[in-house]
Ligand SMILES: Nc1ncnc2c1ncn2[C@@H]1O[C@H](COP(=O)(O)OP(=O)(O)OP(=O)(O)O)[C@@H](O)[C@H]1O
């Protein structure tokens with residue numbers, strides 16, 4: 001009972017502090033905007049709120065959000081369905097590891113944005129290059145963390161399972177996968193964040209819809225409050241997605257790492 | 261195979277030179293006649309086993325021959341690094357010997373099997389399973405009926421029925437070790453291999469666990485190979501103490517332990533116990549000095 005109360009109290013104070021921080025930030029912003037008095041250089045918080053209302057009522061904001069989210073999840077899905085199995089196979093096979101790892105080490109430092117020219121050349125404008133860019137961005141964190149998860153397998157666990165009657169198939173499902181899972185999920189969380197950042201980059205250049213595209217178009221037409229709407233939506237949605245995955249991770253996917 | 265003829269046994273049965281002989285030995289150094297019982301139908305049989313790791317010049321264990329009878333409780337005693345875990349890994353089938361043979365119930369032992377339950381030196385519970393699921397793992401793999409009930413009963417036996425649904429990471433070291441013992445017992449293995457299972461426990465918990473282990477052993481009578489570097493623990497638990505020496509790991513000497521069963525902690529205060537402890541300690545000291553040279 002005491003514990004529950006304390007937990008509520010600490011959640012309450014965290015909420016209070018967070019709100020205070022946001023309020024101070026918005027206040028400083030409002031002051032600066034009032035002093036500058038230039039809607040193109042720095043629109044006031046209030047005009048950003050008006051723009052929010054406007055873009056929500058005409059439905060264009062939701063359309064852009066949907067386009068970006070679809071691209072993020074498409075890329076994320078492609079990346080994870082290749083990265084996780086590949087990482088686990090490489091973690092358990094010395095030969096394949098020797099074959100593939102140098103290649104990965106060379107490709108990894110190339111930022112997703114550097115792939116955009118190739119992506120446009122190969123796939124034109126529209127959705128496919130964005131899928132490509134988001135999956136490149138998500139791939140490496142997912143791959144590297146899953147690989148670390150695969151190699152963190154403890155010999156004691158394998159031995160214990162074998163002496164309790166587990167064959168190769170049971171070993172894979174009941175020992176190898178679960179022992180890699182915490183790192184895989186960490187990789188997925190980071191990968192999702194990377195994909196979300198990369199989709200904006202891709203849409204700035206290679207797409208005709210989505211939040212990145214909306215920011216770019218609004219910049220050209222000097223509608224800075226729309227740019228800020230786009231930016232804040234990106235921040236908000238990114239935080240919500242990553243936070244939700246974090247909760248899912250702690251409560252559902254790897255509860256044993258965070259016993260309550 | 262006549263155990264008494266192997267050169268290693270001959271050495272093990274002899275008193276090493278320099279042993280203080282001022283008093284009559286209380287312990288019976290295991291000779292041919294005491295071993296004959298184990299030999300009639302040995303559960304485990306090691307035949308001139310050598311394990312050499314490629315990265316090491318000196319073998320981890322060298323030329324070890326040992327027969328362990330059904331229901332016998334054998335303690336492997338020796339200093340750190342003398343190859344106790346290595347030998348246990350060979351018995352469990354985790355590691356195959358570089359030379360020599362291992363037999364379990366007369367069959368060559370080549371891979372781990374559910375016939376040998378293993379309690380590991382370090383934490384080996386599956387962290388992604390609750391205590392109950394850890395214990396139920398073996399019964400599930402072997403298709404035994406009602407694994408959850410079996411697991412719950414064993415957790416009750418080791419006094420941990422109330423934490424069945426806890427994650428291992430939320431249990432204390434001693435509790436984890438007890439879950440590990442319950443897990444190894446759950447498949448009712450005829451052989452139980454235990455690698456310093458109480459090494460990380462405080463003195464009180466350790467002595468409680470020793471008595472608990474003896475009472476479980478009394479009920480189920482598995483063959484036990486129990487690794488420890490604690491002399492008192494070895495004497496208190498075992499029918500036979502096998503003392504090992506290091507670099508290379510060999511059997512220095514074997515002792516039959518005469519105490520009646522069931523045993524209680526009081527025997528540790530008896531003169532006979534203290535004398536046995538001294539005798540084994542002397543051997544260990546002599547062997548340690550030898551390997552330092
Ligand atoms: N995988 C390995 N590779 C190389 N050497 C090893 C390996 N495992 C054990 N050894 C060596 O073999 C010897 C015996 O090791 P082992 O773990 O069997 O000792 P131990 O008697 O169990 O010691 P402790 O009481 O500290 O657990 C040691 O010298 C050790 O360094």
Ligand SMILES: [Mg+2]
Pocket residue numbers: 344345346381455
């Ligand atoms: Mg050891």
